[in-house]
Amino acid sequence: MDAILQVNQLTGGYSPRRPVLHNISFQVKAGEMVGLIGLNGAGKSTTIKHILGLMKPQIGEIKVDGATLEEETEQYRASFAYVPESPVLFDELTVEEHLRLTGMAYSVNDDQYGARAEELLEQFQMLPKRKAFASHLSKGMKQKVMIMNALLADPPLYIIDEPFLGLDPLGIRSLLDRLVEVKRKGAAILMSSHILSTVEAYCDRFIVMHHGQIAAQGTLDDVRQAAGTEMRGGSLEDAFYKLVTGGHR
């Protein structure tokens, strides 16, 4: 499988004197869903900001679909869709106008756009809200709009930060179903979340971040091994707990 996202020896942060991330390396391959987990302040969002190109690496390199931001800016940006932790929408656009804007920005074919937009509106139970302004939506609905926009773009890589916050159970189900579907079609997904049971159930591999470093990465067995819980088995949550607290309660 090809690596869609490659993060190589990334060191970065807000100030060169005090980097937040220390020598981070990982990959997300096509047809793979990777869970990025860690405590608050572990560096998950900073990692995502570096991938988005909102922050510049101090050391290291990031490639999306083989392109770096500096060398092939447009190809790099066209290769991923991003769902932020807090929905960031345009107050002056309605739900369907957001979809149209995303379709234009990501050059979604005119013929496919209409059918895909309708399908997403229906799947995320947003048909009655298609003409509503973003400012009139609840937080969960705003999050749905963000997710629908990402799915409409249909890129090789999805970067999803805390997608379940505020989503209703039907929304969570629709999102997970769609993620499984796009994964099956060959998309790579990097998903950050605190809901470890869902991450465990849906992700193929995991990256555990702690204090700006990767404490463990790989399959559930790899993470258990790094935590020293491989003999006892147990869930991702048990291994995670061990990794971030050193086993001290």
Add this chain to the structure above:
Amino acid sequence: MGAGHELEAIWSRRAKDFREQSLPYFRYMGQSGFPAFMSLILISSAIGYITLVRQLPANFPVAATGVISLTLVLCWSPLRTWLAAGDTVFMMPREADMDGYLRLSFRYTTVGCSILAAIVLLLYLPIYNQGPAISGGWLLAMIAAGLKAGNVWGAWRERQMTWPGMRRLMRLTRWALTALIVAAWLTCLVWQAALFSILVCLSFLLAHRLPSRHRLPWERLIYEEARTRKRYYVFFGLFIDVPTLPSSTARRSYIAWLLRVVRYSNRNTFVYLYTASLIRTEIGGIVIRLLLLGCLVIYWFADAVSLSGWGSVLVYGLFMSVLSVQLGGLRHVHRYSVWKHVYPLPEKQRAEQYLKVDRLTMLVCSMLLWLFAALPLVMSSYYLPAAAAAAGALAYIAIRPSRLRKRMQKEMDEE
């Protein structure tokens, strides 16, 4: 200190904070030449007013002038409460003690509004006295005071209403009834006007008993406070960079069809976004209002062929410059948007697409305003001023994109 007094102290501290926050901006405004401009307007208005009062035309609409001017100042009843979103958490538990807090708000805003109403009434009286003057000045002042009190009460009751539709209906009713009562006192005999006023007030009181209400309309008061604060900052924003507050949007269906005209294409992504922002944000509202006012004023000047037609050209230039400043604000709307970095579009393309929206809007506005100057002028055979206005506008529209481009580059470098 009692619970109520603590809240009153919070009110005073918030009022002081707002004064301290806005004082530096008033200073910038003072340095900008705006006061000189306003003084000029004031002096010319004063001269116009005195001339009018000295030689009031025989067919001057005395009653209509009174109804319009007095209704506006009597009905307008804002309320500064300094309440903010966090107050639903921190102040709401003290709702029972809020009477003193709100009393201060009422006193603060009503005094200002009443002074304004008194000034308008005083300015109107010399005109009124030249008409039939049925009721006399003192009686009119008493009626105005009563109507002001009634409007402050009515506006508060509207704020308390649960349903926005009902609130809007009652506000419309209040404005209409105030206009009718003022009209009655200006045109009818005293007993007729008194009888009419009593009947109207009683039915208005009865109508107010029906709608469902909140005891204290927290959300409404917070919304109104945020709106007022934003208006201050929009005003200060004309002179200096101000903190950005979340902008409000309006649907504006009557013009939103323009958005559907933008062709679905990657090349038009930011044309689409900036067109939506122009149509639906406050900038669009300001541009539309300026355009309507501009058309009216320019038409008056052109129709009267003031200064051999050059008066309308001057006013045209004035409106064009105000419009161009307001429209320039559009480039700041998505200044800090994360999407402009995330979308797979080059920065240069964003700037060029923004300029496209700006140029087209300027062109449409200038043509529309020009028509209101040119048509009356041409019909009166004054061709040169009309041609000069067109040439000036076209020259400005030609050089505006390169000026804006430079300014945007400078702003980007500063960021």
